[in-house]
Amino acid sequence: MRDQRLWTWHVAAGLVVLVTLALHMAIMHLDALLGLFNPAGGHPIDWANVAARSRQGFFLVSYVVLLGAALFHGLYGLRTILHELGPGPALRRGVDVTLLAGGGVLFVFGAWAAWAAFALARTV
Template identity: 55%
Template sequence: MSSNNTRLWTWHVLAGLILVVLLGLHMFGMHLNDLFHLESLNPEGGSPIDWANVAARAQAIGQVVFYILFLGFALYHGLYGLRNILLELNPSEGMAKFISRGILIAGVILFAFGTWAAIAARSTALAAL
């Protein structure tokens, strides 16, 4: 009942703003490549989802950091929104606590898995060199 909603909401808004930037970069790199030809993101030419380009991006530490940040902010923004939707359905106090904790645990697990995936992908890409 007394969670700091001012802090949670402020982070929700900040995460939304940061996502605009990160999602913008993702869109430029992945979907607007024909228009902008960002060679640093797709050094092997061709489609951004060609294995050679995916491996090249995965090797860069900046890309790993980018993926982890993207994942963290997207998870926070989305799961906070989901929590709000569920809490507005008028659950009992016990159920509201369960929802909040369940979403927190799900977020942490998904973030840990995503982070591991980004780091593991880099190791795989480096090993394939």
Template identity: 35%
Template sequence: MKETKYWTFHIFAGILLLFVLGFHFLYTHIGELLFKESDNISKELSQGRDAKTSFLVFFIILLGLGLYHGLYGLKNILFEIFSSKAVQKIIVIFILLLGIGLFFFGSYSSYLAHKNAAAKTEVSHAK
């Protein structure tokens, strides 16, 4: 029963990833078609997006969904290969620690990008 709950969230995370990644690609990479920006991947536009708190939250949600979906899938693949309960326990601990570490690293990196972009945006508006 417990595994069913994790599998359901794995599927739910995959469906959410379709929408979140779709929005990310449309807004970030195909913005020229939607918003008539001539260079949607310019440094200024990228920093403008990074300066918005909503994008910080968006990227952290994207990171969490992607990590959960990918690492849970990896765990299931490894469980198919290794049937020993002792090895499976090591796999779970390793993937859990890896996921937590990558989530905090990615969240902190996104926070620093947000903080730096917000500071540069304030300086450019003050001029």
């Protein structure tokens, strides 16, 4: 049941990442061609542009969704690779627990950063 459930979510998370990360990549790396969501002009990583995106609820939600989906998709992929190396049952369990804990910490940290940036940008 475990892999049946996790693999289904892995594919679903991959589709979510496909949409949200494609948007993120288009904004950050195809700026000269598309010029999306960079209201201050210049480079997408200029603080004025970063703050402008951070204060929008849409970006807060999409960043957190991308964060969660990409962490799950990526860490499940890593788990698959590590399991396929043929570790014993104890090591498999160790891999699962480590990835789950690491993923949880990074999600909380990343979501907090997105929220804090949202709150900060709103006050400025």
